[in-house]
Amino acid sequence: MGPVTQTLTxxxxxxxxxxxxxxxxxALRAQVREFLAAERAxxxxxxxxxxxxxxxDEDFSRRLAARGWLGMTIPTAYGGHGASPLxxxxxxxxxxxxxxxxxxxxxxDRQIGPSLLRFGTEExxxxxxxxxxxxxxxxxxxxxxxxxxxxxxSVRSRATKVDGGWSLSGTKVWTSGGHRAHAFFALVRxxxxxxxxxxxxxxxLIVDLHAPGVTVRPIPLLTGAHHFNxxxxxxxxxxxxxxxGEVGAGWAQVTGELAFERSGPERFLSTFPLLQALVGELAxxxxxxxxRRELGSLVARxxxxxxxxxxVAGSLASGQAPELAAAVVKDLGTRFENEIIDAxxxxxxxxxxxxxxxxxxxLLADAVLHAPGFTLRGGTNEVLRGIVARGLGLR
Amino acid sequence: MTDVHDDLSDALPEVxxxxxELAGSVFADADATGTGLDTALWDNLEQTGLARLAVAEDxxxxxxxxxxxxxxxxxxxxxxARVPLAETDLACRAAAGAGLDxxxxxxxxxxxxxxxxxxxxxxxxxxxxxxPWARSAAAVVxxxxxxxxxxxxxxxxxxxxxxxxxxxxxxxxxDGARAAVAAAPEGAAGEFALRAALWRxxxxxxxARGALARSVGYAGEREQFGRPIGRFQxxxxxxxxxxxxxxxxxxxxxxxxRVVVRDGIAAPTAELAVASAKVRTGEAATAVARIAHQxxxxxxxxxxxDLRLTTTRLWAWREEDGTDGQWAARIGELVLxxxxxxxxxxxxx
Numbered sequence: 001m002g003p004v005t006q007t008l009t010x011x012x013x014x015x016x017x018x019x020x021x022x023x024x025x026x027a028l029r030a031q032v033r034e035f036l037a038a039e040r041a042x043x044x045x046x047x048x049x050x051x052x053x054x055x056x057d058e059d060f061s062r063r064l065a066a067r068g069w070l071g072m073t074i075p076t077a078y079g080g081h082g083a084s085p086l087x088x089x090x091x092x093x094x095x096x097x098x099x100x101x102x103x104x105x106x107x108x109d110r111q112i113g114p115s116l117l118r119f120g121t122e123e124x125x126x127x128x129x130x131x132x133x134x135x136x137x138x139x140x141x142x143x144x145x146x147x148x149x150x151x152x153x154s155v156r157s158r159a160t161k162v163d164g165g166w167s168l169s170g171t172k173v174w175t176s177g178g179h180r181a182h183a184f185f186a187l188v189r190x191x192x193x194x195x196x197x198x199x200x201x202x203x204x205l206i207v208d209l210h211a212p213g214v215t216v217r218p219i220p221l222l223t224g225a226h227h228f229n230x231x232x233x234x235x236x237x238x239x240x241x242x243x244x245g246e247v248g249a250g251w252a253q254v255t256g257e258l259a260f261e262r263s264g265p266e267r268f269l270s271t272f273p274l275l276q277a278l279v280g281e282l283a284x285x286x287x288x289x290x291x292r293r294e295l296g297s298l299v300a301r302x303x304x305x306x307x308x309x310x311x312v313a314g315s316l317a318s319g320q321a322p323e324l325a326a327a328v329v330k331d332l333g334t335r336f337e338n339e340i341i342d343a344x345x346x347x348x349x350x351x352x353x354x355x356x357x358x359x360x361x362x363l364l365a366d367a368v369l370h371a372p373g374f375t376l377r378g379g380t381n382e383v384l385r386g387i388v389a390r391g392l393g394l395r
Numbered sequence: 396m397t398d399v400h401d402d403l404s405d406a407l408p409e410v411x412x413x414x415x416e417l418a419g420s421v422f423a424d425a426d427a428t429g430t431g432l433d434t435a436l437w438d439n440l441e442q443t444g445l446a447r448l449a450v451a452e453d454x455x456x457x458x459x460x461x462x463x464x465x466x467x468x469x470x471x472x473x474x475x476a477r478v479p480l481a482e483t484d485l486a487c488r489a490a491a492g493a494g495l496d497x498x499x500x501x502x503x504x505x506x507x508x509x510x511x512x513x514x515x516x517x518x519x520x521x522x523x524x525x526x527p528w529a530r531s532a533a534a535v536v537x538x539x540x541x542x543x544x545x546x547x548x549x550x551x552x553x554x555x556x557x558x559x560x561x562x563x564x565x566x567x568x569x570d571g572a573r574a575a576v577a578a579a580p581e582g583a584a585g586e587f588a589l590r591a592a593l594w595r596x597x598x599x600x601x602x603a604r605g606a607l608a609r610s611v612g613y614a615g616e617r618e619q620f621g622r623p624i625g626r627f628q629x630x631x632x633x634x635x636x637x638x639x640x641x642x643x644x645x646x647x648x649x650x651x652x653r654v655v656v657r658d659g660i661a662a663p664t665a666e667l668a669v670a671s672a673k674v675r676t677g678e679a680a681t682a683v684a685r686i687a688h689q690x691x692x693x694x695x696x697x698x699x700x701d702l703r704l705t706t707t708r709l710w711a712w713r714e715e716d717g718t719d720g721q722w723a724a725r726i727g728e729l730v731l732x733x734x735x736x737x738x739x740x741x742x743x744x
Contacts, residue, residue, distance in 0.1 A: 005419075007609060008473055011611060018649045277735065280734070292727025296722070296729075299741075299742065300671040302742055306743070307647060308647075331639050386628075392638055394630075
């Protein structure tokens with residue numbers, strides 16, 4: 001048994017220890033549910049699938065901010081609420097499960113705030129964080145390019161040093177909400193790639209999307225809806241004070257945050273409103289044992305994914321960055337989002353209807369047409385499995 | 396960077412790393428390739444206090460927590476230990492819970508939901524099918540109807556059988572055998588169905604981890620086309636999928652144990668948690684065993700290779716203490732009863 005002992009003890013723990021949400025979050029959760037029930041009762045919005053991409057509603061974002069539910073983890077000194085990431089987790093999962101329109105503030109609240117706290121200057125924090133917490137400043141992400149998807153180190157957008165700042169030229173694509181956001185974080189090349197060190201020479205710039213030389217063009221999704229954009233820079237001036245972190249450290253800064261981006265509840269709840277509608281369709285139906293098994297397996301997977309995601313959240317809250325576990329949550333979670341569609345089709349014979357205002361048929365249509373994105377965004381699942389394989393010591 | 400750093404103040408006590416190391420070394424020293432009860436390993440477990448780890452000290456146990464035992468069972472599954480650790484815990488709990496004396500030695504437990512046993516006073520008759528480890532057990536504790544009975548397997552006619560992992564699953568017939576009998580606590584049948592499923596899920600999580608470890612090790616050693624097969628992306632992707640299943644099954648089993656400790660086995664949350672863990676570890680078992688064998692090629696398909704020790708357990712255990720299908724259907728019932736507005740509260744309770 002010697003070799004087995006070796007391989008067993010060498011195998012990494014796949015997931016951090018299980019974490020419990022603190023008891024005080026029960027009251028917070030109840031408040032969020034009460035708020036959401038009142039919003040729904042007032043007809044303020046209609047629950048949708050994939051709301052963190054498609055549900056842009058600035059008034060809703062401001063109403064959340066008024067309750068103290070945006071910028072929760074931003075310190076009070078910067079207009080935030082100094083709450084724990086686990087409090088934010090509870091609010092976020094409630095909003096996503098309800099299918100509430102969270103897209104306007106999504107990127108700013110999830111990653112721009114934490115990035116500014118980690119890498120930003122005092123001036124940058126004071127300039128942006130209060131607006132993020134107020135639900136009034138919206139951000140996008142500028143990573144992918146026409147020729148750079150999974151291979152992000154190949155980005156060609158280029159910033160050259162000029163007096164007092166940088167002159168930026170190039171093109172970014174798939175920028176969600178770029179036509180409505182105020183600014184975005186662009187990953188750009190500030191010095192040429194070096195032999196054998198292709199991750200060097202990349203930097204993150206905070207780019208004002210209304211600056212002269214910036215052109216934002218729509219890239220319609222399968223549904224025809226406008227969420228994605230192409231952002232073209234033509235000698236855009238970016239002042240020195242809008243460099244995020246260190247010049248040349250862009251790669252480390254970007255990859256250091258991926259555990260936050262990959263393990264949250266948005267990685268398995270994008271089609272939860274469809275699952276909920278499915279249960280509604282099945283109420284009173286004569287669902288045989290095979291149907292109950294199908295439904296039960298889905299919910300067992302959901303329960304397990306949420307516990308895994310919470311374990312990662314607990315680990316992140318204590319200052320660790322469990323990259324392997326985060327990749328696993330995203331791989332399993334985004335496949336689960338697709339499995340809800342499969343089950344809905346198996347158990348109910350209502351065809352998807354993109355023209356319906358609401359209900360099962362509309363949720364199914366949106367889910368079907370948005371599904372290809374689930375396993376692409378935030379790193380394709382194949383790339384994530386490469387990360388897991390590295391964690392296993394295979395590469 | 397935030398004002399509140401907390402945040403795990405309500406966290407349950409962690410499992411002592413020394414305990415895990417002890418369990419790992421005890422199981423690693425055992426011969427997993429034999430058949431039937433590993434008596435040397437059992438003696439070692441008794442001497443080290445692991446045999447009745449989560450049984451109260453005044454009931455002859457070591458007084459550890461359910462989380463301690465869960466962590467040890469993961470190791471037992473990973474090393475394919477040939478001992479009735481889970482069954483002994485269930486037997487001790489059932490007997491002690493009914494106020495009966497707990498016999499010494501390796502024990503086994505059966506939940507007789509079909510009413511196969513007839514209890515009249517202190518005599519018992521009837522046939523119990525597929526009782527784990529019965530031929531080697533010092534006593535069989537059965538929860539039947541409203542009673543807990545402690546039976547002597549030596550007083551039964553034994554027809555030996557096994558599961559697909561060659562673990563003993565014997566059919567026992569008693570004909571007017573004397574037994575210690577006591578009334579079972581209210582709700583014991585439901586409770587013990589959950590406890591048994593929780594330990595089976597935990598063992599499955601361990602066996603899945605064991606199968607993955609063997610596969611990763613093999614992929615690093617086995618060379619084809621001039622390099623270790625683990626260097627090929629096709630193999631890497633498959634092992635990453637297996638690792639994700641191990642992660643999900645492990646997290647589900649561990650979380651379910653924590654919910655049981657937090658809320659108690661009788662809580663509604665415990666039922667969803669344990670059922671989810673059994674379903675999820677069962678799904679993981681299927682996927683991990685398939686990938687492990689695919690990666691090992693023909694050698695893993697033979698008795699010469701130790702891979703079978705974990706994969707046959709994955710195939711056996713996914714059906715035991717409630718199949719994935721049975722527990723999934725139960726979750727389906729809970730979900731339908733909760734309705735669309737109750738689904739999310741059910742999952743987050």
